Amino acid sequence: MRIIYSFLALLLFVGPTTFAQKEITLESIYDGTFRQERLQSLRSLNNGDEYVVQNYDRAANTMTVDVYSYKTGEKTRTLINSAAIEGLQYFQGYELSNNETKALLSTNNEQIFRRSSRGIYYVYDLNNKAIVKVSENKIQEPTLSPDGTMVAYVFENNIYIKHLESGDTEQITTDGEINSIINGVTDWVYEEEFAFVRAFDWNADSNKIAFLQFDESEVPEFSMDLFKKDLYPTQDVFKYPKAGEKNADVSLHIYDLNTKQSMPVNLGKEYEYLPRLEWTKKANILSVQALNRYQNDLDLIFVDAAANTSKVVLNEKDEAYIDITDNLTFLNDNSFIWTSEKDNWNHIYHYSKEGKLINQVTKGNWDVTDYYGFDQRTGRIYFQSTENGSINRDVFSIKMNGKNKAQLTQKRGTNSADFSSDFSYFINSYTSARTPYEFTLIDSKTGKKVRDIKDNKALLEQLKPYNLSSKEFSTLNVNGNDLNMWMIKPQNFDPTKSYPLLMFQYSGPGSQSVTNSFYGTNDYWHQMLAQQGYIVACVDGRGTGYKGADFKKVTQKELGKYEVEDQIQAAKQLGAESYIDAERIGIWGWSYGGFMSSNCLFKGNDTFAMAIAVAPVTSWRFYDSIYTERYMTTPQENASGYDDNSPINHVDKLKGDFLLVHGSADDNVHVQNTMQMIEALIQANKQFDWAIYPDKNHGIYGGNTRLHLYTKMTNFIKENL
Incomplete structure (x- = not known):
């Protein structure tokens, strides 16, 4: 191991006899014992001297939006107080209009997918204290017009405009249909992979709305059983384009509030994806970002809404892909x-x-x-x-x-x-x-x-009795590359002894797990394992981010090849250290990290003795089109890239101990991945452990779920490593 730089990130500076070491427990990790103080979400006011923060009075069950001075931190006034709004005692969130004279207040919010939700909304006039209910229905993505006189929103896949002064509601699309036509909000795969939900935008003059329409009628459906506590399960059915399958047809439209007409926009050629739209500083000029299916050829297009013309003003190409x-x-x-x-x-x-x-x-x-x-x-x-x-x-x-x-x-x-x-x-x-x-x-x-x-000085004081181990940062030269690494050793580490090693990683394209930042939940768990005699390490291999595009994009068309080679080789080099027991090296990860840990155990069966895979992709053929094809093209074009590096095709190599975990209601990485892996392992007559968490999504949380999961993983490590 060649150390390029190293420093001890010591949490504590106390003598070994000052405190008796206190043991971390899973209960203390998940009951909030180590919770950090965070700054509440704030929004700067237009004057630049003040900001607003939303505060909740639990005793009175009221919500306020309070104004503070940047310079002094002192509260200067209250902008909104739910107790003073007749007919609305409580709200969950707020958005201010551009001129800060009105506020959009949300109530009764319910989650749809990762970023999307629906709720009941009100517009509150900060000057005359009047309140207007936007709709009796639970709506999506309500957005005030720049002049503050209207609210555009989506209900059941159609776009509506609420005129605040008259109270009239105008429906500007009529063809919206669940699992068929979507207007103004994104489909599942856009929401997940292009990271946005609102697919409409007001122009500066508040007289035009640009919006995307998704025709997903031909997109294959995916269904999930929801067991709950009812006598019969229910089923959630939604459109989900897997790699190589039909995507929604996406088109761009502009609605003119003066003519009451919607105009389809001719972009000059067909594009697979329209991942961003935004009006420019000029009220009639709309910008659109447009991509091919490979996502390596991007056009920035300016649309002149008055002349109904479009022009490509910038084109960017990449041999691999372009990030949006x-x-x-x-x-x-x-x-x-x-x-x-x-x-x-x-x-x-x-x-x-x-x-x-x-x-x-x-x-x-x-x-x-x-x-x-x-x-x-x-x-x-x-x-x-x-x-x-x-x-x-x-x-x-x-x-x-x-x-x-x-x-x-x-x-x-x-x-x-x-x-x-x-x-x-x-x-x-x-x-x-x-x-x-x-x-x-x-x-x-x-x-x-x-x-x-x-x-968080109080947290540091609270942590002193735990005498936590330092996190040692270094680089490890693996397969010709200096890879970032951190390592946590037991506090009483003795270099003459030999310790089991647990490796943690995520490894997905452009990701980073080795960062100079304080502990999160997994870090406390790793510290708990270190207290119990394990060394824990994390190595960011090729394909991860922030070391240049060439380093990040080397995995193109072969996800799971170079990343796995790096983890296996890193484990071998660490196993060669005198203080690490090369016969007791394990690896774990979640999502992409679960895909990796499975592959490492199978392909590196002479290196890894144990692996845990949580919510893993087991074949990229099962995952969505936008993410997968960005890195792999389609399975029709790159069958070997998909199959050679999918762990489901390497189950015959399993020698060590394997724990496979998934949530049954995972709308992202479907439990299908784990079920197919289970069947492949069974047919290869391989023994393994597995757990399915009913009705849990990709995060596998809620109630005691996380505590149960990490207890299971801890016991598995102690029994097998």
């Missing part, structure tokens, strides 16, 4: 900011309104990992990057011409920013492997701290 982001930003002159990996690293670019490159704003062998926005007054762009190491994050500003870059955060670790509306301040969220979240207010111009907001 929300970074597109229009300036007052309709020039725009764009991010791209075209020089192998993700960077910021400035284009004219005609799509001509003005300049590359950021450059270097590091990735821009978050784009925060552009300050029109100062001409500065704010962003987060890995310039100080791929496991770290810092906040920077830079002039539009790429000059005068300034680092605005100083502590090494993970920094992220929440800016005021005028970019005068940002709230910095900082964490590292030795520091739970700290929240500070920073002056955006100088990078100097204005004040402390909140920290």
Whole structure:
């Protein structure tokens, strides 16, 4: 093992005799004992000097939206108080209109899929205190018009407009039908893989709405039984395009509120996906991002709604794929900011309104990992990057011409920013492997701290009796690449002894599990295992993110090949260390990590003695079209890429101990994956352990579910490793 850099992320600085070590238990992990203090979700007001926070009074069962000063942190006034709204004692969420004179309040929300929900909504006038119910029905994605006079929303796959002054409701689509035609919101696969739900947008003049229509009538259906406690199970049926199968046909339309007419938009050619639409600064110019099915050829299109014409202003191609982001930003002159990996690293670019490159704003062998926005007054762009190491994050500003870059955060670790509306301040969220979240207010111009907001020093004091182990960061040279790694050893580690090793990983394209950040739930579990005599390690292999596009995209068309090779080789190299028992190496993971841990146990049967796979993909033929084809093309074109690296086809190699876990109501990675794996293992006459959690989705949680699952996994590790 070649250590490139190493540091101890010590949680505690106390002598070994100061405290008797307190043992972590699964109950303490899941009962909130180690919960960090977080900053409540806030929204900057237009004045840039104040922000609003939603507060709940449990005793009175009332909700308020309170205004605070950035500079002092003092509450200045209450913007909304549910106790003062006649007929509405409580609300769950809120959105302010652009001019901050109205608020959209949500109640009775119910989840649909990962990002989608429906609920009852009201519009509250902050000036005259009047309240208007948007609809008697539970609706989706209500959005106030820019002028604050209307609300557009979706109900049962059709788009409606509520006119607040008259109270009239206008239905602008009529062909919506469940599992057939969707207007204004995305289908399941867009929601999951392109990460958005609202598929309509108001223009700046509030007189046009652009929207997507999904014709999913020919998309194959997937069904899940829901057992609940009834005598007969019910069935959830929804459209789910698996790899190589028919996607929904997506079309773009513009509704004109003046003419009451909806116009289909001719984009010039057929596209498989339309993953983003957004009106520009010009009220009649709509931007649309359009992709081919391979997702490696992207057009940014400007649609002139007045002339009903469209023009490709930017085209980007990639040998592998192009990531879709929300970074597109229009300036007052309709020039725009764009991010791209075209020089192998993700960077910021400035284009004219005609799509001509003005300049590359950021450059270097590091990735821009978050784009925060552009300050029109100062001409500065704010962003987060890995310039100080791929496991770290810092906040920077830079002039539009790429000059005068300034680092605005100083502590090494993970920094992220929440800016005021005028970019005068940002709230910095900082964490590292030795520091739970700290929240500070920073002056955006100088990078100097204005004040402390909140920290977790109390949690550090609470953790002292546990005498937790350090998390050691290093790199491991594997198959010619320096891979990021962390390792946790027992607190009383003796290098002359030999310890069992449990490896944890996720490994999916562009992901990162080795980060300089404080403990999450799994980290406490890993610490518990370390207290019980295990070494726990995590290695980010090829295909993971933030080390350049070439490193990330090397797995193209062969998911599960290079990532598995790296985990197996890393385990062999770690097993060669004198303090690790090479006969007792295990691996575990969830989702993509479960796909990986299964493959590692089967293909690395001379290296791994044990594996746990939670909610795994077992064949990419079972997973959705957008995600899978982005990396694999279709199974019709790349059958060997799908089959050679799917664990379901390697069950005959199983020698070690295997635990397979899934939720029966997983709408994402269907339990079909595990059922097919079970059948393959049975027919190969391989013994293994498995568990199905009834009516649980991909997260497998609710009540005592997580406690039960981690108890099962802990016992399996103790019995088999």
